[in-house]
Amino acid sequence: MSVGVVARKDFEDALRSRMLWSLTGLLVLLVGIAYVAVWNWGHDTAAEEMVGLLALPLQVLVPISALIVGYMSVVGERRSGSIKLLLGLPPTRGDVVLGKLVGRSGVLAAAVLTAFAVAVALSLALFGALPLAALGGLLLATLLLGFAFVGIAVGVSAASASRGRAMAATVGTYIVFIGFWKLLTAGVYYLLNDSAPTLPIEGGYLLLERLNPMQAFAVVATELSGVDVFPVLFQYGVGIPSVASSDLSAAVAGDLPFYLEPWSAVAVLVAWFAVPMTVGYLRFRTADLG
Template sequence: MSPDTPESVARSGTDRPSRARFGMILAVARKDIEDVARSRMLLAMVALLVGFVTVLYAAFGLIADDGTAGETLAWLALPMQTILGIAALVVGYLAIVGERRSGSIKLLLGLAPSRRDVVLGTLLGRSAIVVAALTPAAVLAGALSLALFGSLPVRAWLVLTGATILFGFAFVGLAVGVSAAVATRGRAMAIVVGLFATFVALWELVVAGPYYLIHGETPPIEAEGWYLFVDGLNPIAAYAGIANRAVSGDAWPLQFGYGLREPEALTTPSTERYVGEAPFYLQEWFGVAVLLAWFVVPLALGYVRFQRTDL
């Protein structure tokens, strides 16, 4: 055996802590997954998603005379936004604050994991739950499309599945970030419910209302870049935008309307609503960046607050 060199000692000294740290993150994630599995929350998520997929394909494939595989896939985006968005928030908002209020967070931190390990492990575990809940529904949708229509738009199916997973990750990151930042369950619930209500029920008032006050009219289909940019910051709108570019039908966003926007605007890509060459923040890929931002930014803010909090 060759003697250890300073370089090898330095390498092993840095590798061991990093491997141990990753092991701590995996341990926290494993505990998180087991906790959710014991509560049967994962089973409920799978049952709801599979049930909606079955009902939707039965309605379009067996009842509708002119239904197609692509149109059915497009309609699938709506229940995915509803169920997966709410489920991801429910799974995530109590992840850390629940442990904190019960006192188990002190026991966990007293063993080996750091606060960073707890946040990252929780995020990893809750994200894995989203993937586990969505996978059976996505596989079932592909199988039913082949059985009922004799075809499956593979590219659209893959893009929609990937976008749905990313959509779920965005809401998990948001919920875990809130859970890390606040000290009480009630405050965590109020924040995530308020944000979801804003995305779904109040967004038109938030973005189209100021436009009406500035211009004295409702936003047209061909609108200014600033308005299209702000409107696209909603993770639900970002997800629907990705879906609409992938599927042949109209993937509607889960948003209430108050008559301030044309219904056509909800399913028209931003690049087609901008006069001239669309800037980068209206391009197709920007919806992915928006979802990633909702995954990362709230989590980072929550982690900073969690690090500074006296437990």
């Protein structure tokens, strides 16, 4: 049960450091601003449409929050020297990494759940309706997105020997996902085909785009909530615009391949949760902590 001990201690440390309270306050403030703003100016907006609008700021702030929560999880113990004390007790290095992953995921989940509880209250108070299925679907998708970025952050933290390296890697990863993914996918397509991507297009190109967790989140959120959700990505006017799940069949040249079914987007988010953590652990397992 060493993993549970580490996770519980990590969660309690987050409470004492006010990390959980700060994160929860930030997400609640975001949800409150979004609902009040749309209620004030979007007079024809329905409660269900509000769910799709809420997904836009959430997919920007939740990954940032997850990276902040996780990037110091392991390397912070190394900097303070407490990692030696921790490893002098029953937990192994694997227990530490997995316990940190569970603990930091719990911190993020608590903040997200609180924010959605506020969204439920505001939906009833301001719009007079509660699209429970749509909000529940968006909640599940948001948790998957947040956990994916916690996995990235904890993996980076486990693999890094200094705070600066961990911060640079997490910030760089987020910038690539939100700012440069469209350029990368369009560039790869151009190198292989000597032309810019246009619709309809091969399924492989759309799969490459879906490897971005932001894009995968949009697919999962659309499927679970029943409301079209689009990824927040810089477009640069290159490549093709983000394709809604409902329009995917028309965007693909030929039959829709199996790897563009909604389950593949879930697999992408799960992979971003598990793979970076595994790689980070393998680096941490052989690291010199002296």
